[in-house]
Amino acid sequence: MQATVSMQALLAYDPTLLDGMQFPDGMDAESVKATIVQVCAPFEAMIPQPELCKQMLTLFSVRRKYTWKTMWETTRQDYDLLDEMGMEITTDGNDTDIRTPDLLHTRTPDLTTSGQNGGSDSTEQLVSAFNSSGYEPRERQTTTLGSTNTVHSTGTEETRETGTDSTARTIQRSVKTTGRRRPAGELLEAARKAAEFDAYTYIAEDVKNNFCIRVY
Secondary structure: OOOOOEHHHHHHHOOOOOOOOOOOOOOOHHHHHHHHHHHHOOOEEOOOOHHHHHHHHHHHHHHHHHHHHHHHHHOOOOOOOOOOOOEEEEEEEEEEEEEOOEEEEEEOOOEEEEEEEOOEEEEEEEEEOOOOOOEEEEEEEEEEOOEEEEEEEOOOEEEEEEOOEEEEEEEEEEEEEOOOOOOHHHHHHHHHHHHHOOHHHHHHHHHHHHHEEOOO
16 A cells, blocks of 8 residues: 655655646746645655656646636636726717809790792683683682791790708717616625635645645
């Protein structure tokens, strides 16, 4: 049966046991290591060999660094929990429509209409004299029809439209909404729980769960 040794004993044997571990930028490395010692010292080590345990701790920190970084950065985000989705829209500007009609319609008729009826109607009566075989004209009636009708139109017909049609509008709008989806009480409770989260303790617990036998 393999002898067990506590993490405290390993640290006493090799004070540099945690020196190879990597932590997120911005965290105080010494504070992280101190928290690991505080949390893990009373528990027996899963890897009782100091050199091997040190190597595994270094590899473990490299593998978990992204997760630790994410958990660390969430504690540093500056936002208002009472305003989950703040949105503000502001619109300023001018809208101007200008129409300047200058329309000219001109009609100049110069129309000439001429009409003429031409031709003639003739009526002639012929009679014969007594004991005569030929006919002599008695009378002739001739009617000649002819006339010319002329229609002449001159002048100018003008339609003019001038002026300015202007419409000016000024638009100014400001909309602000919180987009709140939960009651304020629930948000305050969530804020309190978020404030209780400690990234340093999270890392120490992560080490304990993977390198310690969790029984006293």
